[in-house]
Amino acid sequence: MGNVDLQCGLRLRGAQLAYQTYGELNARKDNVIVFPTFFGSQHPANEPMIGPGMALDPTRYFIIIPNLFGNGLSSSPSNTPEPYGRARFPRVTYYDNIGFQHRLVTEQFGVERIALVCGFSMGAQQTFHWGALYPDMVERIAPWCGSAKTARHNFVFLEGVKSALCADDAWQGGWYDSPPAKGLRAMSRVYAGWAPSQAFYREKVYLDLGFSSLEDYLITAWEGRYLQQDANNILAMVATWQAGDISDNPLYGGDFAKALGSIKARAFVMPSRTDQYFPPEDNEIEVSMMPNADLRVIETIWGHTGGGPGRNPADTAFIDAQLKELLAS
Incomplete structure (x- = not known):
């Protein structure tokens, strides 16, 4: 372009x-x-x-x-x-x-x-x-x-996602040499509490999806997804979303x-x-x-x-x- x-x-x-x-x-x-x-x-x-x-x-x-x-x-x-x-x-x-x-x-x-x-x-x-x-x-x-x-409530939800990611010492203000894995795992768990509904968890839908337990779902479906992504990329998309x-x-x-x-x-x-x-x-x-x-x-x-x-x-x-x-x- x-x-x-x-x-x-x-x-x-x-x-x-x-x-x-x-x-x-x-x-x-x-x-x-x-x-x-x-x-x-x-x-x-x-x-x-x-x-x-x-x-x-x-x-x-x-x-x-x-x-x-x-x-x-x-x-x-x-x-x-x-x-x-x-x-x-x-x-x-x-x-x-x-x-x-x-x-x-x-x-x-x-x-x-x-x-x-x-x-x-x-x-x-x-x-x-x-x-x-x-x-x-x-x-x-x-x-x-x-x-x-x-x-505003959506904005605050995203503040939680950002804060969890950036709390990792390895984040280094975005100038990390290796991925801030602790932060990525933390933000994944914050996100997992918001994206599905309370009823999704109450009805244990994650078991129907083939996960062995709630913990397996959190590790595999959530941590596994975001650990594959670049932390700065995640925050760039969050910034776009928050300003929508x-x-x-x-x-x-x-x-x-x-x-x-x-x-x-x-x-x-x-x-x-x-x-x-x-x-x-x-x-x-x-x-x-x-x-x-x-x-x-x-x-x-x-x-x-x-x-x-x-x-x-x-x-x-x-x-x-x-x-x-x-x-x-």
Whole structure:
């Protein structure tokens, strides 16, 4: 992408946006779906929502998965050269990310209309931003388990994640020579208390998933996942998440109601009933200010994780059915 000026005021040189496409762009260039990535993930994590016969059918649609800045594939602390590598990596907002993705769609593929933007969690927050920042380009949006603005309670949850990670002496302010493993394990356990619901643990769903015990689940599913990731990358994505607000940009100047009211796209907003940091109540408020939106609640005890692509087959099927209905509208 060359040199890009960020919302924070810094210039990131030699910026790169990694992406994967599925299917073929048709002659009219009107079969495009943009499906951004979520926290701690790269494009393969979205693939369980893509397939013949599913809503995101690559035999019908041209599906673009752009990787979030900070996720280790697009420009991130772990792959950016000095002086902006590692702990010096600048804060990249959703406003920045969506601007880069818009460049990808228009400059690389010559696309002027997008049939659908959809996504889970941080992908949902990017979806809301697409609808607000490019209202004349996006025909439909489907954010699930995410919000148009990061709530205060959500912000505090992430403070716990950050603090647990950075408490490790090996963290060294982000200039570590070896991974801060104690911090990564600690933040994993903090995260594990928030992502599934209380009912998920009460019903011992983790046993149905093949784990031998609660401790096995925490070690394997949580510690095992985040120990594979770069700590600076994690914190870069957290910074993007915490600053999430579709109105915090020159277009809307902080007027959240105006930003929501400007979304022209037909919208299905899908919260998880038991999500502890993107609760349905926040989406209810947002939908009430959107001119063409429906609230479709995912009735699940999986909490936030119910929205993860392919995590729970019943929840994935529900989301897929809503996407099919939306695309048919």
